[in-house]
Amino acid sequence: MSRADPDPGARALRGALGGFFGSVLAVGGGFTAIALGGTAISRAAVERQRRRRNTKCDSCAGERFVRCATCLGKRAIDWQPIERPSVDRMCLCPTCQGSGLQKCLNCLGQGVV
Ligand SMILES: [Zn+2]
Ligand SMILES: [Zn+2]
Known part of the structure; x- marks a missing residue:
């Protein structure tokens, strides 16, 4: 085993880990976006309601x-x-x-x- 030719098993593991973390980041980002969007939407709704009732x-x-x-x-x-x-x-x-x-x-x- 040399540096030029890394262990295929390690490469597969790294790939799997990368994919795992990548999906965690994607999911986390999605949740964050949904949470932020939801907050903005509900805040806008409250604001609209408040203005309508006035x-x-x-x-x-x-x-x-x-x-x-x-x-x-x-x-x-x-x-x-x-x-x-x-x-x-x-x-x-x-x-x-x-x-x-x-x-x-x-x-x-x-x-x-
Ligand atoms: Zn007042
Ligand atoms: Zn005063």
């Missing part, structure tokens, strides 16, 4: 944003790090970053449910 979100009345619960829309909070400050300080609301609005959690900022 039920306005109760929480934000379709505005997609609600008043910030932390600062109540004031965009800043009364928060004093020291007990008796010499000057009144307002801190930017950490929840809404000063926008006074929060994304509606009921519709996740979609405006419709």
Whole structure:
């Protein structure tokens, strides 16, 4: 047995293994494609259904944003790090970053449910 002339048995085994792994890859790829396609299709269906119903979100009345619960829309909070400050300080609301609005959690900022 020489390198130029490999063992026919080993070659057959390698071929079988190659075929096996090849089919596993093909099947796996197929499953992945089906799973991805299915997810996209169901997501599109949900989106279409949502648009058709177009039920306005109760929480934000379709505005997609609600008043910030932390600062109540004031965009800043009364928060004093020291007990008796010499000057009144307002801190930017950490929840809404000063926008006074929060994304509606009921519709996740979609405006419709
Ligand atoms: Zn806020
Ligand atoms: Zn909403």
